[in-house]
Amino acid sequence: MNLSASERERYSRHLLLPEIGAAGQARLKAARVLVVGAGGLGSPASLYLAAAGVGTLGIVDHDRVDLSNLQRQLLFDTGQIGASKALAAQTRLRALNPQIDVIAHDLELCADNAMDLLREYDYVLDGSDRLATRYLVNDACVLLKRTLISAAIHRFEGQAMCYVPDRGPCYRCLFPKSAEGAVPNCAEAGVLGVLPGVLGALQATEAIKLILGLGAPLVGRLLTYEACGANSTDKSARLTPRQLRSLIDRAASHGTACTVVDVREPREFAAGHLADSVNIPLADLPRRWAEIPARVPLVFLCRSGRRSLAARELAARAGFEQATDLDGGLLAWAVVIEPEMTVAPFE
């Protein structure tokens, strides 16, 4: 996909970055991204994605612009009050970058249309303001194997995570279900106007990283941001046996690497272990990091999940920030995946 002279000028600061260059810019141009919700998160996210040259950008929202939106939803201006958000967003994004395709979906995302709509895109950014929509978007992404970049806000706090099919847990893995009334939205609880700016820009950053294959995305981790505390932290989720199975299968079918380290004692390992796992007992880990390849998915496992958690903490301190582990250990694996496996007792 070639870039025109005006595209070279528009994206010149990207082209200067060796990590992006013409090849990366062409990947952005070929990418299809859907932004769910043209609100506080969707505004900065879609503006940055349009500016960055994402070639096909969809915006889905069925709402109308309200005066109370303008404290944070930078896609709109005062003259657009009462207008369709999807169409107003399309106008703004086309004005910002006429060289991309902006598609307005002026409709309410629901179970009847979610699959058909999401199927048309490769990446989905969730900036919706209802939990029911969050679960709908998540489930559709899981079924369609679409990458999901999710963020949410409340008053002064925000959180963000990415779901990449077969590479880590999804939103429902983290929060299995949620009573709608238990978690107030912005209209009920209020929100610092600039907060979705931070989180929405973060979503755009994650999307661009994923499109370009750049750096370490927020996969298997939940980033929390506290505006008043001036800090952010990320938390690592654990893999279920099914997620580990699909991670291993995907690595095998794509010929990519995935390191599974069994941190039990050699005696336990000998009694029965996962095919292709390597045995490095927990106590030996600190002097055997050199045996673990960097920058590939790294999963620790043990009998019940306790030693693998400790291994993950050691790994994080040793620079393996993306390490994760098998929740429930091989005992859970044997129940769900491989009933014939012998799991030796830990003495």
Next chain:
Amino acid sequence: MNTVRVASPLRSYTAGAAEVTASGATIAELLAGLERAHPGIRFRMIDEQDRIRPHIRIFIGRREVKRLDEPLRTSDEVHLICALSGG
């Protein structure tokens, strides 16, 4: 004493404080201490069967805990995370 970082939707119980202190040898003891200091907060996180509610996650440092009998060291920072819905 453990530092406890409180999710935004739970701060109505901590007079708006994002960070409080509590102590306990386990997560269960820590939550009991939190409940004494901030009545009502435990039930927002833990149901009648002593299960962590599905929209709540508890972390010790960066590590998620699933069981209330998980042991705590005094140096551990505990994070109470709540699903957020705003966009």
